[in-house]
Amino acid sequence: METFKKLPDTSFVVLEFQSTFGGTAYMQEVIDDNGIAKHVRYNQHIDTASWDSKESKWTLEAHDLKTGEKKIFSGNFLWMCQGYYRHTKAYTPEWPGMSDYKGLLIHPQHWPTDLDYAGKEVIVIGSGATAATTWIHEIVRRKIAHDQPAFTKICIESPEQVKKDLIAGVAAHLPEGFHVEKNFTPSYRPWQQRVAFIPDGDLFKSFADGRSGKELKGDIIASATGFNLVMFGDIVFTVDGEVVDWHKTITYRSVFTRYDE
Template sequence: MTQLAEVVAVRAGPSAHAASCPDHVDVLIVGAGISGIGGAYHLTKQCAGTSFIVLEAQDSFGGTWLTHRYPGIRSDSDLYTFGYRFKPWTGKPIATAAEIRAYMSEVIEENDLAQHIRYGHRILSASWSSAEQCWTIVAQRTETGEEVRITANFLWMCQGYYRHSEGYTPDWDGMTEFKGRIVHPQTWPEDLDCAGKKVVVIGSGATAATVVPALAPTCEHVTVLQRSPTYFIPGRNKIEIADTLRELGISEEWIHEIVRRKILFDQATFTRRSMTEPDVVKEELLAGVRAHLGPDYNLDPHFMPSYRPWRQRIAFVPDGDLFKGIASGKASVVTGDIERFTETGIKLKSGETLEADIVVTATGFNLNVLGDIAFSIDGEPLNFADTVTYRGMMFTGVPNMAWVFGYFRASWTLRADLVADFVCRLLDHMKQHGYRSVVPALRPEDAGMDLLPWIDPENFNPGYLMRGMHLLPKRGAKPEWQHSQDYWTEKDELPKIDLNDPAFVYTR
């Protein structure tokens, strides 16, 4: 990992800090995470001659994989599908943050993208002018505080969907009385030493499943405290067909494509079965946990969720490391509600008390709609909750903007690539016809259409979405006015979008 970290540091480089921003570009990409770097690549390949820059608030690329530095940080999606379709992944399917950033660094270097990236630029505002037919972006250099003004014809929002600066931690009674340390994984302190300590990790999602096995070997004990159970998929951190194809001397490009298709086929089958035979799928998932914890371990209540599979994201546990820690006695699980913090730990409503030196709040994040940027159109503040989404990537009444919002049940990057294809095709269409702007608008046949929350909570209902649903755009009852969360349908539908549909209103 040290070697990988050094490679990333070298390839990130300071040169992009020194480069001055141009006054005007065709496209401005917000964010140098997995979506923004992918978008930059697609612009260079599909829209040759298009001028663009990438503005990134942090001091390097990576987004989530730079921000999150907690022990054991790794992907919860396989890299054959989380990786880009255009660059083969050659490592283990579940990868560390350092490995993912090294992969992204290669994309930047191989495609000469560094010249387009401006690090340390936090966007304060974005204003659209119908008279000038462009966006004016005001950004602040984080090192100097200097404000930079840039105009752009088109905004491509690739900044993710949560606030990087702070995670979500509930306000429990007694937190100020606790004599130990309370930390959120999203802002993990560099000086935190958990060796020999009693640690309580609050939460049961992918973050907890990552932190616990990373801490367990050196801590006195780690306790997973969850309000309710979640589903896990334990499995080997390898893909046999990939290893077999390598032994046969097949090229990495072919291996990448074959393995991607195999994984996506299996995921589609699993997702469908989660809807059509949830009880069977539930038993299969529980059987995977039993295989690691042993037949004498009582899964009820700690590993028996009340909801059907896939109503919340399912965490993959590579090589069953979380369950190995529990089986060894170095980690344990407690299910219950917190009554309050005490000086020495946490008191549950059941009366049980958990002693702790350190409490890790793996309790999720704060939803962030389009980067906490102050948007306005012709001088009027823009409230995205008042708009209706066009296929989860554009908004009614908002000109020349696209947003990357990935999938809950499949890898984020799958949709980042699909949205990139759409944006590049849209930009080419506008160039060919001399259009200066495009804005989605409800058509006459959409009059009276029911407007609903961004996503149906019966479909998917994690806490961060439920807490922030009021911030998100509305969805319509028709397919084109919603984010379906269905990659296996969208991979065929999005490339066929009719750019002459009246849903797109163009201006010359």
């Protein structure tokens, strides 16, 4: 926003797929304090983004998800901020017999706000961040902000030792003889992917109750099985009329550059 304040003759628009802003709750305060609301267009699905080298201009073709109205936007600079998940469809594997299941199958990415699970048997498939991570209370944020750089530094400098220590911590919460290497040893080093925070180790308590887990009966299945990755929101990009094949690009200092095989 400081950049636009210094360039009063520059205009901008924010195109949002959802019917309201995404992210955390304080975003509404940011929008209000900086007068951004008038620049935001909600329910916009971008179909194509075309770059014209002669005009040095982007042209975006979009349509309104509520009305179906087609719209054209143009500008000299395009900033992609939609992340790398396909927000319309989460990743759920095709398990044998899934179509025969009579209960409720949901994915955390599209969690029903009116879900009533009181008195229900709930099965959670998956043990990664989607299943385990929680928001840590405000009171410990300062401590985390202080400790996090040190932990990240250790992960970079001594990844194998950190991996060994983390696996040992997991093993301490599991029953004796539990196959930790098979079930709780990631194929990647610590912090190559996010490390999940499990309050009080409650996830591991279910492994100590003596049940094999080979057969489970549940009214609700929560498929915490991850997301579908997607490049730039499935938008079709063209440069001077030629469709961009992202597999034939490299990135250098945040800039995509085409190369020929």
